[in-house]
Amino acid sequence: MTKYFPCLLLTLLMVFTQTFLVTGEGPAFLKSVKRNPMKTRTEKLSHFRFYWHDILSGPNPTAMKIIPPSANNKTAATAFGQVNMIDDPLTEKPEAGSKLLGRAQGFYGLASQEEVGLIMAMNFAFTTGKYNGSTLTVLGRNAVFEKVREMPVIGGSGVFRFTRGYVKASTHSFDNKTGNAVVEYNVHVLHF
Ligand SMILES: *[C@@H]1O[C@H](CO)[C@@H](O)[C@H](O)[C@H]1NC(C)=O
Ligand SMILES: *[C@@H]1O[C@H](CO)[C@@H](O)[C@H](O)[C@H]1NC(C)=O
Ligand SMILES: *[C@@H]1O[C@H](CO)[C@@H](O)[C@H](O)[C@H]1NC(C)=O
Numbered sequence: 757m758t759k760y761f762p763c764l765l766l767t768l769l770m771v772f773t774q775t776f777l778v779t780g781e782g783p784a785f786l787k788s789v790k791r792n793p794m795k796t797r798t799e800k801l802s803h804f805r806f807y808w809h810d811i812l813s814g815p816n817p818t819a820m821k822i823i824p825p826s827a828n829n830k831t832a833a834t835a836f837g838q839v840n841m842i843d844d845p846l847t848e849k850p851e852a853g854s855k856l857l858g859r860a861q862g863f864y865g866l867a868s869q870e871e872v873g874l875i876m877a878m879n880f881a882f883t884t885g886k887y888n889g890s891t892l893t894v895l896g897r898n899a900v901f902e903k904v905r906e907m908p909v910i911g912g913s914g915v916f917r918f919t920r921g922y923v924k925a926s927t928h929s930f931d932n933k934t935g936n937a938v939v940e941y942n943v944h945v946l947h948f
Pocket of ligand 1: 829830
C-alpha cells in the first residue's frame with residue numbers, strides 16, 4: 757500500500773489540478789458540465805438491418821457522379837478519383853417498394869488505384885418511429901467486391917447522441933450494366 761501511495765497522491769493532485777483549471781480558472785468559452793444528462797441512463801447495444809439502394813440509372817437516380825475519375829488510364833478500371841453524391845433510400849426489405857426507414861445521404865469516392873475501393877462518408881437519416889429525425893454517421897473504407905465490408909459508425913444525433921459502433925455491408929444485388937446496387941447493412945451501435 758505504501759508503495760502505491762506516492763502514485764495515488766500524484767494522481768489525485770493531477771485530477772484536482774485539471775478540475776480546478778476547467779471549472780475554476782478556465783476561459784469563458786470552456787465549462788465542464790457538472791450534471792451529465794447521460795449519466796442517469798445506461799448504454800445499450802442495438803442491431804439494425806436494412807437495405808441501401810444506390811440507383812444510378814433511370815428517371816429517378818439516387819446517386820450522381822459529381823467528380824469524374826482520373827483521366828490516367830492506368831487507374832481507369834478502378835475509377836480512381838470519382839466521387840458520387842448520394843441520397844439513397846434505406847428500406848426494410850431488399851425490394852425497392854418495401855417500407856422506407858430513412859435515407860443515406862452523403863458521398864463516396866473511389867479511393868483505391870488497385871481495386872474498386874470506396875471511402876464512404878454518409879449519414880443515415882431515419883424517418884420512422886422513435887428514430888425519426890435521428891442520424892448515424894458512417895465513415896469508412898468499402899472495397900465493394902469483398903463479400904462483407906466493415907465500416908465504423910463514428911457518431912450520431914438525436915437518440916444516437918454519443919453513439920459508436922460499426923456496420924457490416926454485403927451486396928445483395930448488383931447490376932453490372934447500370935451500376936445499380938442493393939446492399940444489406942447490419943448495424944451495431946452502442947447508444948443511450
Ligand atoms: C493509355 O494512354 C496512353 C496515352 O494516352 C496510350 O498510348 C495507351 O494506349 C493507353 N492504354 C490503354 C490500355 O488504353
Ligand atoms: C417524422 O418527423 C417529421 C418532422 O417532425 C414529421 O413531419 C413526420 O410526420 C414524422 N414521421 C413519422 C413517420 O413519424
Ligand atoms: C456482367 O454480369 C454478367 C452476368 O452475371 C456477366 O456475364 C458479364 O460478364 C458481366 N459483365 C461485366 C462487364 O463484368
